[in-house]
Amino acid sequence: MYEVRFHGRGGQGAVMAAQALASAAFQEGNYAVAFPYFGAERRGAPVMAFTRVDKDKIFSKTLIYEPDYIVVLDDKLCGLVDVSDGLKDSGMAIINSAEKPEDIKLGKAVKCATVDATTVALETLGQPITNSAILGAFAKATGLVSIDSVVEGIMDIFGNRIGERLATKNANAAKAAYEVTQVGTCQGGFECEKADKWLPGYDELPLGLATRPMETPEGLVGPGSFVDNKTGSWKTFAPIYDPDKCIMCRMCWFYCPDGAIKEVGEGDAKTLEFHHEYCKGCGICANECPKDAIKMER
Amino acid sequence: MVKRVVTGNYAAAFAAMLAKVDVIAAYPITPQTFIVEHLSEFVNDGLLDSAFMRCESEHSAMSACVAASATGVRTYTATASQGLALMHEVLFIAGSAHLPVVMPVVNRTVAGPIGIWAEHNDTMPQRDCGWMQVYVEDNQEVMDMTIQAFKIAEDKRVLLPIMVCLDAFILSHTVEPVDFPEQDKVDKFLPPYRPDHAVLDPKDPMIIGSFSPPEYIQEVRYQTDETMRNALEVVEEVNAEWAKEFGRDYGGLIEEYKTDGADAILITLGTVTSTARDIVDEYRAAGKKVGLVKLRFFRPYPTEAIRKVASKCKAIGVYDRAVSFSAGGPSWIEARNALYGYTIPVINVLAGLGGRDVTEPDIRLMFDKVLEAAEKGEAENEIVWIGTRGVKP
Numbered sequence: 040m041y042e043v044r045f046h047g048r049g050g051q052g053a054v055m056a057a058q059a060l061a062s063a064a065f066q067e068g069n070y071a072v073a074f075p076y077f078g079a080e081r082r083g084a085p086v087m088a089f090t091r092v093d094k095d096k097i098f099s100k101t102l103i104y105e106p107d108y109i110v111v112l113d114d115k116l117c118g119l120v121d122v123s124d125g126l127k128d129s130g131m132a133i134i135n136s137a138e139k140p141e142d143i144k145l146g147k148a149v150k151c152a153t154v155d156a157t158t159v160a161l162e163t164l165g166q167p168i169t170n171s172a173i174l175g176a177f178a179k180a181t182g183l184v185s186i187d188s189v190v191e192g193i194m195d196i197f198g199n200r201i202g203e204r205l206a207t208k209n210a211n212a213a214k215a216a217y218e219v220t221q222v223g224t225c226q227g228g229f230e231c232e233k234a235d236k237w238l239p240g241y242d243e244l245p246l247g248l249a250t251r252p253m254e255t256p257e258g259l260v261g262p263g264s265f266v267d268n269k270t271g272s273w274k275t276f277a278p279i280y281d282p283d284k285c286i287m288c289r290m291c292w293f294y295c296p297d298g299a300i301k302e303v304g305e306g307d308a309k310t311l312e313f314h315h316e317y318c319k320g321c322g323i324c325a326n327e328c329p330k331d332a333i334k335m336e337r
Numbered sequence: 338m339v340k341r342v343v344t345g346n347y348a349a350a351f352a353a354m355l356a357k358v359d360v361i362a363a364y365p366i367t368p369q370t371f372i373v374e375h376l377s378e379f380v381n382d383g384l385l386d387s388a389f390m391r392c393e394s395e396h397s398a399m400s401a402c403v404a405a406s407a408t409g410v411r412t413y414t415a416t417a418s419q420g421l422a423l424m425h426e427v428l429f430i431a432g433s434a435h436l437p438v439v440m441p442v443v444n445r446t447v448a449g450p451i452g453i454w455a456e457h458n459d460t461m462p463q464r465d466c467g468w469m470q471v472y473v474e475d476n477q478e479v480m481d482m483t484i485q486a487f488k489i490a491e492d493k494r495v496l497l498p499i500m501v502c503l504d505a506f507i508l509s510h511t512v513e514p515v516d517f518p519e520q521d522k523v524d525k526f527l528p529p530y531r532p533d534h535a536v537l538d539p540k541d542p543m544i545i546g547s548f549s550p551p552e553y554i555q556e557v558r559y560q561t562d563e564t565m566r567n568a569l570e571v572v573e574e575v576n577a578e579w580a581k582e583f584g585r586d587y588g589g590l591i592e593e594y595k596t597d598g599a600d601a602i603l604i605t606l607g608t609v610t611s612t613a614r615d616i617v618d619e620y621r622a623a624g625k626k627v628g629l630v631k632l633r634f635f636r637p638y639p640t641e642a643i644r645k646v647a648s649k650c651k652a653i654g655v656y657d658r659a660v661s662f663s664a665g666g667p668s669w670i671e672a673r674n675a676l677y678g679y680t681i682p683v684i685n686v687l688a689g690l691g692g693r694d695v696t697e698p699d700i701r702l703m704f705d706k707v708l709e710a711a712e713k714g715e716a717e718n719e720i721v722w723i724g725t726r727g728v729k730p
Binding site for chain 1: 510615725
């Protein structure tokens with residue numbers, strides 16, 4: 040049996056990648072299971088998905104704590120989430136990154152493969168959705184499934200969800216990524232800055248979880264605690280603001296779902312400030328702007 | 338036979354198509370939404386000739402199912418959590434009118450606080466509304482039991498609605514290989530629904546659910562009780578027929594796994610059963626005498642089967658993914674009721690509430706507690722909370 044943990048963000052398709060890998064392994068005569076673990080259901084939020092593959096029927100219905108492989112769909116997650124947590128020493132990390140495996144820093148030095156899946160995806164799909172490309176890298180790096188089976192798995196899982204035409208494009212992304220995957224060893228010893236989770240005993244938990252703003256050793260919880268949650272790393276594209284074109288209609292401010300746009304200055308000097316540490320790069324501001332004063336750039 | 342890697346939700350939807358349901362009335366709710374979404378696609382693509390009603394709430398969806406089923410057609414819906422809670426008052430109508438609606442319920446925690454993950458506190462409180470409940474363990478069983486559910490529910494000795502209960506995400510959003518039964522074999526196994534007890538037809542008038550003074554309702558309750566008891570036998574018959582035709586035997590009301598020679602037996606329901614099988618294998622290999630009973634039907638409750646299990650072991654543990662506050666887990670309460678007069682310890686293990694992962698160490702601890710009770714002939718604590726911060730298990 041081998042176990043794979045996928046790290047991605049809501050909307051990047053980690054779940055479909057895990058399912059397509061299961062389907063690919065199944066095409067080769069294995070038993071395979073894939074399942075998600077959702078946190079809060081938000082586009083851009085870190086998510087995990089899992090695949091288990093074995094020759095015989097798999098009974099375990101638990102999450103995977105000691106994976107043989109980790110697959111990271113977005114290398115910026117490596118600084119936010121301890122992606123190599125529990126990864127077996129004999130394991131391997133497959134990472135979407137423009138860097139060489141030797142330049143990747145994880146919690147432990149392990150076999151590592153990198154592929155610039157974002158560029159591959161933009162070239163083959165026109166969108167920075169890397170779930171299919173990364174499977175090509177998995178096939179190349181591990182040799183556990185053939186690229187032909189990965190293509191079949193993508194056609195099966197993606198085909199059912201988004202139709203044959205788009206599934207074919209995704210299969211092509213996997214094939215393209217397969218060709219440009221680099222395999223090596225990453226650096227270890229990187230300590231992820233992620234804060235510990237606030238996990239009090241039942242007798243310290245506010246009754247019914249009705250929570251006032253509260254300082255805890257793990258950080259602020261309750262109303263306003265979002266200030267600690269720097270969601271800006273979730274984005275692929277960032278808004279670039281041109282104050283000369285801006286007529287201060289504030290449509291961007293009104294529509295921004297994250298309150299990441301702030302009005303600053305007085306009188307004629309009034310302008311807008313974009314808080315990139317919270318902006319998730321959804322692009323709604325650029326879409327709403329009537330004067331093209333906001334451009335989304337990678 | 339075609340085998341595909343699909344989610345539990347897909348299996349539940351596909352099974353409804355194989356059963357050729359006439360009416361689907363539903364309202365979406367996470368994590369069930371994909372079931373009715375897949376069905377809407379099957380209908381749209383011309384694969385399934387069924388009336389698909391998108392309702393404005395679960396209360397309306399169940400009301401529509403009651404009305405549709407009362408015209409004598411095969412009726413299906415699906416829900417979860419708050420959706421099931423909103424259906425509550427209408428569930429009684431379906432049960433008392435003997436309308437064999439089939440409804441997968443994707444077990445999800447009922448707020449508050451709001452959560453979307455697996456807990457059985459949505460279906461357990463519905464035990465008294467005249468619906469059967471079967472809990473399943475994997476996606477193959479989702480497929481197979483959804484089809485069997487129609488046959489059990491529509492049996493003339495039963496005629497009761499049924500919930501097929503599957504754990505949120507752990508099955509609903511998990512893909513695994515599933516055998517797809519062939520249509521012609523399903524047709525042979527499950528003939529069309531042709532009732533005569535409840536058929537609204539202007540040419541042959543009938544009143545269903547009319548105002549009924551005390552002279553009548555007590556007998557109506559007895560009818561429901563009797564037909565629910567009849568279902569005990571029908572479940573076993575349908576399981577045997579399924580095993581013969583499709584090669585998969587689920588054991589009927591319960592399934593026993595390595596219970597022969599076991600001192601300590603754990604009774605589980607839902608997906609925890611599946612992981613527990615691995616732990617039983619591990620413990621047996623280490624010489625520990627443990628066994629597993631998968632409680633499949635919670636209604637009708639298999640009292641006799643549970644008594645037979647108790648008569649061959651020294652202690653029983655009952656796993657619950659829900660709690661009746663101050664009284665223990667619902668499945669344990671039922672087991673203790675069935676085992677009144679038995680002297681062996683029967684303890685309750687609670688874990689996985691709100692969708693918390695029930696890990697292998699959690700399940701080992703469950704077996705350890707039952708083994709300890711078997712050895713001592715008594716248990717220190719009757720109700721054990723496992724994996725609760727601040728609470729000693």
